[in-house]
Amino acid sequence: MGRPVLAQVDAAFRRASLRPRSPPTRFFLNLTERCQLRCVHCITHAPTKSADGSARTMSREVLDALTPHLRHAKYVALTHAGEPTLAPMLEPLLQVLRKPVVHVVTNGMALTERRFLELTRAGIRSWSISLDGATQGTNDALRLGAKVVVLKERLRAFASLRTEHALDVRLGVSCTVMRSNVHEVAAVARLVASAKLDWFKVEETFPVNARGEAEARLEPAVRDAAIAEARRLCAEHGVRFVDHSHDRQVWRCQPSVMSADDEAFSLADDFANRVLINPCRAPWEVVCIEPDGAVKPQDFHQPAVGSVLEHDLITLWNSTAFQRRRAYSASHRRCEGAPTCARDAGPRAW
DSSP states (O other): OOSOHHHHHHHHHHHTOSSOSSOOOEEEEOOBSOOSOEETTOTTOHHHHHHHTOOOBOOHHHHHHHHHHHTTOSEEEEOSSSOGGGOTTHHHHHHHOOSOEEEEEEOSTTOOHHHHHHHHHHTEEEEEEEOOOSSIIIIIHHEETOOHHHHHHHHHHHHHHHHHHTOOOEEEEEEEOOTTTGGGHHHHHHHHHHTTOSEEEEEOOOOOSHHHHHHHOOOHHHHHHHHHHHHHHHHHHTOEEEEESSOOOOOTTOGGGOOHHHHHHHHHHHHHHTSOOOTTTGGGTEEEEOTTOEEEESSTTSOOOEETTTSOHHHHHTSHHHHHHHHHHHHTOTTTTSOOSOOOOOTTTO
């Protein structure tokens, strides 16, 4: 490829190339739609798909088709659909990667201490554990099949194992703020601090079903007070706090149009995801792959442009849908086509 791949991506981004020669470097992979929990507010409908047998799981054939392209991966995120630690292709995926940052969202119930150590040593450098309450009556009622008592002990154990084995890995907890758990958000933050984790994130509830709609009907003042207390506790204990309770547009290339709150959010979001997040640059970096090999531009909510089982990934990477994303990004930049953002230093800096 000549120049280092991140330099190629940067050049293509700054030129606003619609058909870049640079390959995708950030892979969002859906390894499985199966999950052993039955969370009442699940946004991917994993409980239903797991129960009726429609949950898809990535095959070796799909992974083999991706393998030549994964050599360029700088970031691999397993953050969508089911429980990735149950996916048969998780270990084979880690074996073919060339030391990118691997970020995983998990419910933690299949992540024993031994498995945490094995998977972290195999290349996972960022763990996000989902927890929606500090007590059995709250968390375990919202996340059916989860056991908060078990997870509390595991979080402490993971932090101890990190220290004992000098592991280069970040640990954090993500909590969806709902009517049923808003009274325990601060308690979850306190738990994160006592376990000596790195970050705590609060997220909004999406009304994906009747229960989700009910949980999303939360008084803004009550929500904001709970989040403010969690933020205070995190600051007091040196835990990074990420407020994802509402959408926001961050223009990190132009500090003059960023508020102090937006800047703090941007830095904390980067830290929790262990990657530099620049929305303008994403169309030149990100590709999403479903379990059946379907390729989607930028996020999993977009229509598929084809499958890696039928077309080479680079052909799909330069298809019309991806080109449209790049054209839109280029035309909506605050820098008006002359990017002033810093170059991406890559995984070592992340």
